[in-house]
Amino acid sequence: MTYFIDRRLNPKGKSLGNRQRFLRRARAQIREAVQKSLKDASVADIGKERKIKISSKGTTEPRFRLDPQSAGERDFVLPGNKEFMPGDEIKKPPAGAGQGGKQASDSGEGEDDFEFTLSQDEILDIFFEDLELPNLVRTTLKETPVKTWKRAGLTTAGSPTQINLLRTMRNSFGRRLALKRPRPEDIERLEAELAALQAEEPRDEETKNRILALRDALDKAIAKRRWVAFIDPIDVRFNSFVEQPVPTSQAVMFCLMDVSGSMGEREKDLAKRFYMLLHLFLKRRYEKVDVVFIRHTHDAQEVDEQEFFYSRQSGGTIVSTALDKMLEVQKERYNTADWNIYAAQASDGYTQSGDARRCVEMLNEDIMPLCQYYAYIEILDEREMEVFASEDSGAELWRAYRTVAEQWANFATKRISKPADIFPVFRELFKKAEA
Amino acid sequence: MTNLLFTEAEWDFQTLDRTYKAIEEIALNDLKLEVYPNQIEIISSEQMLDAYSSLGMPLMYNHWSFGKLFAREETMYRAGYSALAYEIVINSSPCISYLLEENSMTMQALVMAHAAFGHNHFFRNNYLFQQWTNAEGILDYLAFAKRYIAACEERHGRDEVEAILDSAHALMNEGVFRYRRPPKPSRERAAAKRRRRAEYEEEAYNELWRTLPAGVDPPGAPPIADPEEDFDGEMKLPEENILYFLEKYSPSLRPWQREVLRIVRSLAQYFYPQRQTKVMNEGCATFVHYTIMNLLFDRGLISEGALLEFLHSHTSVVFQPGFDDRRYSGINPYALGFGMMADIRRICEEPTQEDRDWFPQFAGRGDFMGVLKDAWANYRDESFIEQFLSPKLMRDMRMFALHDGANDPVYTVSAIHDETGYRRVRTALARQYDVGTADPNIQVVGADLKRSRKLRLEHCAHRGIPLHQASKDVILAHIERLWGHEVTLEQASDD
Known part of the structure; x- marks a missing residue:
C-alpha cells in the first residue's frame, strides 16, 4: 500500500526555532557585524534585508579528527591518472591548501567565514538593542502603509452600486443584435400593418392569409422579445476595486550637521544613528522620503551622504549659514504644499558669538512655520554631560534654542552623549505621532 | 494507442500513482526487490531546506547547529551555488521519501525508482541496518526526543540544555558501539524509561534542600540502580563508546542530562550504518533507478524525450x-x-x-x-x-x-x-x-570513581597519525563538562 502525501501546504518555517537559537548563539558576533555593516550603509538603507558575514568562531562544532599532516603515514587512492608510474614522486601542495576540496576540509584549519541573510525585523531588533527602544515603538515602526481602493478593471460579480452601465449596455446591445431581438418599431410596424389589413372590408382570400401570417409573425416577435431579454445577467459588468498601498504623501528630511574640527568620529557616529532613526520613522509615515544633507563650518554646503559623514573640513562655526542653505534648498525644490518638511540638526553646541540670536530669529520667523518637526541634538562627551546636568545651563546655542522650544511645540532639543540617549528624543517624536 | 505513462513534464497525482505502479511492477517482479511499504511525500523547496537542516529527518529536536545549517544552505541555495537534492529518503518503516515539487515528471519517476525502491531495498536488507537500526521505532523515538528536549528546555532553561547538547554533539562520532549490538529504542521502552527517570527525580527531590543557605548545594542524591539490563554497576573497560560511558558513570550529571546524552547517542548509532555504506547505498539506488528506467523505456512506457532527460540527469550524478x-x-x-x-x-x-x-x-x-x-x-x-x-x-x-x-x-x-x-x-x-x-580510535581506559575522579582516555594512533591538536583541546573541555572532573587523553600507538 502506497500513500502519496501532499505536504506542500504544511506550515513553513519549521526551523524557525533553530534559527532563533542560532541567532542567539552568535548574538555578539552578529551584533558586531550588523553595526559594522550599518556603519557603511547609507541612512536610507536601514530596515532592509541584508547579508551578514560572521566568522565561524563561537559557532564551530568541534569533532575529534586526525591530523595526518603533522605525523604518521597513510595511503589514499585518487582517480584520473594520466601519466604517473609507480615510484613517481609528486610535490606536496603548500600547507593549508590541501589536495582538492575533500582533503582541505578534512585537514584545513577552521571553516570559512559564514554568510547569511538577516530579515528586516531581525536587523531592527539587533540595531535597537543598545538603544533600548521599547517594543511598542518597534511595533509601530513596522506598521503597514496606508491603503486605498483602486480601480482594477471589470468583474462579472459585485454589488449593484458598482454596476458599470456603459459596459453592461454595450454587452446587452451586442447580444440583442446577435440574437436579432425585435425592436419596438418592428412590432409597431407589424401591428400597424395588421390593423390596416383588418380595417379592409371585404377581405379576400389573399388578405386573410396575409393577416394570419402577420399575426403569426407578431406573436413570434413578442415571444422573442420575451426570451431575449433587454438586459440579461450575462451582460452585467461591475467595476472592480482592489486595495493598494498609496504614497500618502512625501517628506523631505534635512540633515544639518556641524563638521568643524570639534565634531569627531564618535560625534558623527551618534549623529548618524539619530538620522537613521529619523529616516526610519519618516519612512513609516511617508511613502517617499528625500534626504538632504547640509554640512557647515563657517559656510554651508549641500553634499552627498558620503561627504557628509566622512570628509573633514576645517573652519569656524556659523550655524545660521546652514539654516540659510536649508531655506534656499527648500524654496528651490520642496514647496510646502507638496512636501512635509522635517529637519534634524546635530551640533556640539558651539557657534560664533552673536550667531545664536540670528539663528533664533530665522527659526522663529522663517523655518518653524514651514517645518513639521525640528529636532536639535547636542552631542556632548560624558564629562560635559555631567557639567550640564540641568536643562537650563548650557552653551550659547543651547540657551538660545531653549527659547525657540518654548514657543514651538514641534521643536525639540536634546543632549546626547551615548547611543542610549538617542531614544528619548524619539519617544517625544513618537508621542506626537500617536496623538 | 500509446502506452506511455506520461507525455508532459508537468506531474499530477494520478500520473504519479500510475507511474509508481509501473515502477513497482518492475521492481518487485523483474528485479525481485524486497522493500518496506512506501510513503511518498511531496514537499516544497523550503521544506526541503528544512529537512536538510534536521539531518534529513522529518522531525528533530531544536538546536542552534541545525539553524546554522539552515542559514548556510539557504544562502547557498538562494545565491545559486548549490541545487537542492531531488529527494530525501528516510530509513524507517514505512519508508518515507520526499519528492521536490519542482521536479519534472521524468525526475519524479527517476526519484521514485531511486529512493522508494533502491534505497528502500538497501535499508531493508543490508545487515548493518538490520542489526543496528530499528526502522519501525525511529520516528516514535524522534518524536520522544523532540518532546523530551523541549520539556527539558522548559524546565531547566535553554542555556543548560544547549550546553549539554553542544558537548554531546562534539562526541557524536565517539558515541557509537562499533562491535557490540546496541539496544533497540522503541516507543514503549522509551516512554517507560522516561517515566522511571521522572519518578526518580521526584523521589530524589527534597523540599528541605530549598531551605539551605544560598551557595550550599544539596548533597547528591543516592544513586539508585538503573534497572537496565546492561548496567551492572561494574565498569567494563576499556570502553569505546564515550557518550555511553559518560551517560552511565559520570559522577556529576543529573538524570535528565543523562537522558539527553542517550538521545544523541541513539541518533549517532542510527546514522552509523549510513556512514559505513555510502558507496553501496547510493550505488544500489543508482543501479536500481538506471535499470528500472531503461526497462520502462524498453517496454514503451516512457518516451525517448523522457529517457534523454533521465540520462542527462543520471550521467551528471x-x-x-x-x-x-x-x-x-x-x-x-x-x-x-x-x-x-x-x-x-x-x-x-x-x-x-x-x-x-x-x-x-x-x-x-x-x-x-x-x-x-x-x-x-x-x-x-x-x-x-x-x-x-x-x-x-x-x-x-x-x-x-x-x-x-x-x-x-x-x-x-x-x-x-x-x-x-x-x-x-x-x-x-x-x-x-x-x-x-578513518575515525580516531579513542577509548576510555580508566576512571577513578573513589578518589581523584580522574577520567583517563587513550587515543590509539593508527600508523602514527595523531589527533588534531586544536580540536582535541576543545573537545576535552566538553568531556570535562560532562564528567565534572579532570580528564586526560594520552596517545598510544597501535603497533
Whole structure:
C-alpha cells in the first residue's frame, strides 16, 4: 500500500526555532557585524534585508579528527591518472591548501567565514538593542502603509452600486443584435400593418392569409422579445476595486550637521544613528522620503551622504549659514504644499558669538512655520554631560534654542552623549505621532 | 494507442500513482526487490531546506547547529551555488521519501525508482541496518526526543540544555558501539524509561534542600540502580563508546542530562550504518533507478524525450572528475557504487578471461541480480570494494594510490592501475572507506570513581597519525563538562 502525501501546504518555517537559537548563539558576533555593516550603509538603507558575514568562531562544532599532516603515514587512492608510474614522486601542495576540496576540509584549519541573510525585523531588533527602544515603538515602526481602493478593471460579480452601465449596455446591445431581438418599431410596424389589413372590408382570400401570417409573425416577435431579454445577467459588468498601498504623501528630511574640527568620529557616529532613526520613522509615515544633507563650518554646503559623514573640513562655526542653505534648498525644490518638511540638526553646541540670536530669529520667523518637526541634538562627551546636568545651563546655542522650544511645540532639543540617549528624543517624536 | 505513462513534464497525482505502479511492477517482479511499504511525500523547496537542516529527518529536536545549517544552505541555495537534492529518503518503516515539487515528471519517476525502491531495498536488507537500526521505532523515538528536549528546555532553561547538547554533539562520532549490538529504542521502552527517570527525580527531590543557605548545594542524591539490563554497576573497560560511558558513570550529571546524552547517542548509532555504506547505498539506488528506467523505456512506457532527460540527469550524478580537475572533491560515491554494480552485471553477463580469473565464483553466471542482492545484503563499503572492485573499473577510472608520510616532502605513487598494482590500489581504496580507521580510535581506559575522579582516555594512533591538536583541546573541555572532573587523553600507538 502506497500513500502519496501532499505536504506542500504544511506550515513553513519549521526551523524557525533553530534559527532563533542560532541567532542567539552568535548574538555578539552578529551584533558586531550588523553595526559594522550599518556603519557603511547609507541612512536610507536601514530596515532592509541584508547579508551578514560572521566568522565561524563561537559557532564551530568541534569533532575529534586526525591530523595526518603533522605525523604518521597513510595511503589514499585518487582517480584520473594520466601519466604517473609507480615510484613517481609528486610535490606536496603548500600547507593549508590541501589536495582538492575533500582533503582541505578534512585537514584545513577552521571553516570559512559564514554568510547569511538577516530579515528586516531581525536587523531592527539587533540595531535597537543598545538603544533600548521599547517594543511598542518597534511595533509601530513596522506598521503597514496606508491603503486605498483602486480601480482594477471589470468583474462579472459585485454589488449593484458598482454596476458599470456603459459596459453592461454595450454587452446587452451586442447580444440583442446577435440574437436579432425585435425592436419596438418592428412590432409597431407589424401591428400597424395588421390593423390596416383588418380595417379592409371585404377581405379576400389573399388578405386573410396575409393577416394570419402577420399575426403569426407578431406573436413570434413578442415571444422573442420575451426570451431575449433587454438586459440579461450575462451582460452585467461591475467595476472592480482592489486595495493598494498609496504614497500618502512625501517628506523631505534635512540633515544639518556641524563638521568643524570639534565634531569627531564618535560625534558623527551618534549623529548618524539619530538620522537613521529619523529616516526610519519618516519612512513609516511617508511613502517617499528625500534626504538632504547640509554640512557647515563657517559656510554651508549641500553634499552627498558620503561627504557628509566622512570628509573633514576645517573652519569656524556659523550655524545660521546652514539654516540659510536649508531655506534656499527648500524654496528651490520642496514647496510646502507638496512636501512635509522635517529637519534634524546635530551640533556640539558651539557657534560664533552673536550667531545664536540670528539663528533664533530665522527659526522663529522663517523655518518653524514651514517645518513639521525640528529636532536639535547636542552631542556632548560624558564629562560635559555631567557639567550640564540641568536643562537650563548650557552653551550659547543651547540657551538660545531653549527659547525657540518654548514657543514651538514641534521643536525639540536634546543632549546626547551615548547611543542610549538617542531614544528619548524619539519617544517625544513618537508621542506626537500617536496623538 | 500509446502506452506511455506520461507525455508532459508537468506531474499530477494520478500520473504519479500510475507511474509508481509501473515502477513497482518492475521492481518487485523483474528485479525481485524486497522493500518496506512506501510513503511518498511531496514537499516544497523550503521544506526541503528544512529537512536538510534536521539531518534529513522529518522531525528533530531544536538546536542552534541545525539553524546554522539552515542559514548556510539557504544562502547557498538562494545565491545559486548549490541545487537542492531531488529527494530525501528516510530509513524507517514505512519508508518515507520526499519528492521536490519542482521536479519534472521524468525526475519524479527517476526519484521514485531511486529512493522508494533502491534505497528502500538497501535499508531493508543490508545487515548493518538490520542489526543496528530499528526502522519501525525511529520516528516514535524522534518524536520522544523532540518532546523530551523541549520539556527539558522548559524546565531547566535553554542555556543548560544547549550546553549539554553542544558537548554531546562534539562526541557524536565517539558515541557509537562499533562491535557490540546496541539496544533497540522503541516507543514503549522509551516512554517507560522516561517515566522511571521522572519518578526518580521526584523521589530524589527534597523540599528541605530549598531551605539551605544560598551557595550550599544539596548533597547528591543516592544513586539508585538503573534497572537496565546492561548496567551492572561494574565498569567494563576499556570502553569505546564515550557518550555511553559518560551517560552511565559520570559522577556529576543529573538524570535528565543523562537522558539527553542517550538521545544523541541513539541518533549517532542510527546514522552509523549510513556512514559505513555510502558507496553501496547510493550505488544500489543508482543501479536500481538506471535499470528500472531503461526497462520502462524498453517496454514503451516512457518516451525517448523522457529517457534523454533521465540520462542527462543520471550521467551528471555519476560523473567523476579526475583528481586534478577543479571540480574534484573526493571520489563520487554515486560514480564508484554505480560503476561497480554495473560492472558486476557485465561480469555476470559478458565476462572476459580476466574477469573469470578474478571472480571465478560469479563470472558468467548470468543472474546478476542474485549476485548484487547478496552483496547489498552482506557487505559494507570496505568489504564490498575489497571483494568486488574489478581491474577493468580501476583502469576505467584510472585509479592510482599515493603514499603520504608526514615527514616526506613528496607523495609517492605506490601503485597504479596495472597488473602489479590492482590489488594494492584496491586494498588502499577499501581502507579509505573503513570508518574504523578513518575515525580516531579513542577509548576510555580508566576512571577513578573513589578518589581523584580522574577520567583517563587513550587515543590509539593508527600508523602514527595523531589527533588534531586544536580540536582535541576543545573537545576535552566538553568531556570535562560532562564528567565534572579532570580528564586526560594520552596517545598510544597501535603497533
